[in-house]
Amino acid sequence: MGIIYKFYEPDNDYEQIQADLYNNAIGKYGTPGNATADQIKERYRVEGFDNKGVQYAFDDDKPIAYIQTRKIIETKQVSIGYPWSTTDCPEEVKDEMFKNMVNYLYTRDPEYKIVCGVIQDSWTDVRDFLKKYNCTVENEYKTYFLDITNLSKLDNSGYTSKIGTSDDEEALFELCMSEPGFSDTFPNEEAVKIFVKDVLKELETILIYKNDELVSSGAVLSYEPDRNNIINTRFTATRDYKFEYWKAYVIEIAKRLIKKGLDGMKFTLFDRQPEHLEFYDKYSSGSRAGFRYAVPKP
Missing domain, CATH: 3.40.630.30 (Gcn5-related N-acetyltransferase (GNAT))
Structure with missing residues (x-):
């Protein structure tokens, strides 16, 4: 079947898929992830969601990546996440998800600014990924x-x-x-x-x-x-x-x-x-x- 892309659907266990992908991906930077399906489900309930603003990639039935967005009305911004993935996820899958999501967001909210962060300095692969799309540093935080x-x-x-x-x-x-x-x-x-x-x-x-x-x-x-x-x-x-x-x-x-x-x-x-x-x-x-x-x- 190859790579299949799906948008978020409630009550379809996508929250657990998202939590597992994030926790496993973030763990390689030495910071264990602690996201849970219940937290994600509650966040979507509270914040509201556009199902096309959250997307998952599957290799046949295996989840290999996801990307999510968050609209902040007060500041007229949309936050887009890095496409967190499994280690064997093809780079072109992440490219496809990111490009398509950016296009969608600017079509949906043309007057909103799209931002991505906070990205740690040690996440060199994430920073290199964003540079490919001419993303520029807007704020720098010091830990x-x-x-x-x-x-x-x-x-x-x-x-x-x-x-x-x-x-x-x-x-x-x-x-x-x-x-x-x-x-x-x-x-x-x-x-x-x-x-x-x-x-x-x-x-x-x-x-x-x-x-x-x-x-x-x-x-x-x-x-x-x-x-x-x-x-x-x-x-x-x-x-x-x-x-x-x-x-x-x-x-x-x-x-x-x-x-x-x-x-x-x-x-x-x-x-x-x-x-x-x-x-x-x-x-x-x-x-x-x-x-x-x-x-x-x-």
């Missing part, structure tokens, strides 16, 4: 490795903290919506609520208070460190994006991590505010880059 030994010794008086529970969903949602730009990465407010619910349910989420007001929060992916005994943060949210509130969170999580025997943590810097840069430079042991690409019209 810093912070030294928690020194951070944990800093004074954090004036703030209190606790581990979040499901009772904190409303407060954490309000905090996330207070940070400028936070909601821009989600298609709607309901998607933010689902994200908050999942974070509180699945991760140890730290809530930071000042005068009984929730001012910052964050979580780590897990307490299983990498080979350098460093863990990665899942997200951070800061009221009004004030540096002092974000700093209070970083110090508090450093104090908690040092007690667990860890040596460091990773943070991704999405903005270039001077006080954040100064703080990173003082307590960081290095950085690596990630990129968001602009995808041109064909």
Whole structure:
């Protein structure tokens, strides 16, 4: 039968196919994938979907690749993903999926901008793939490795903290919506609520208070460190994006991590505010880059 292309259909187990393809593909970069079929199904339910915006490739009955898109109305952008695939997927299959999807998106939403990211610096094959289509770097993000030994010794008086529970969903949602730009990465407010619910349910989420007001929060992916005994943060949210509130969170999580025997943590810097840069430079042991690409019209 050869290569067959199919669009997304609910209740057809495509979510499990997508999760398996992504988890296996991302694993080669040393970061185990943790996508699940239930998460994908819920995301499509919340965000809504155009079934032609998600496509799968099969070699006879074997799934070998998929590509998905996400429309963000608030910023008039469409995010297109890299076609994640099996190791034996022909390159021309990924080319076909990407080209056809870009053409479709610019036809469907001619006034929207198409972007692809965040692409890690170490994903050289992904970056080379995007360069073939004249995609250009629009934003560069820095992931810093912070030294928690020194951070944990800093004074954090004036703030209190606790581990979040499901009772904190409303407060954490309000905090996330207070940070400028936070909601821009989600298609709607309901998607933010689902994200908050999942974070509180699945991760140890730290809530930071000042005068009984929730001012910052964050979580780590897990307490299983990498080979350098460093863990990665899942997200951070800061009221009004004030540096002092974000700093209070970083110090508090450093104090908690040092007690667990860890040596460091990773943070991704999405903005270039001077006080954040100064703080990173003082307590960081290095950085690596990630990129968001602009995808041109064909």
